[in-house]
Amino acid sequence: MAEYKPGEMDISVQEKTFDGFISMVxxxxxxxxxVLIFMALVNA
Incomplete structure (x- = not known):
């Protein structure tokens, strides 16, 4: 069984994916x- 040590895994791909997700949200x-502001102004 492989020895796992916390903090050794490369998470650069996960970080980029998370940053992209937050950016899109x-x-x-x-x-x-x-869009809601525009709709309120048009209907006023």
């Missing part, structure tokens, strides 16, 4: 807010 939330 943030952009999506901003887009939704802008």
């Amino acid at each position: 943030t952009k999506g939330a901003i887009l939704c807010i802008l």
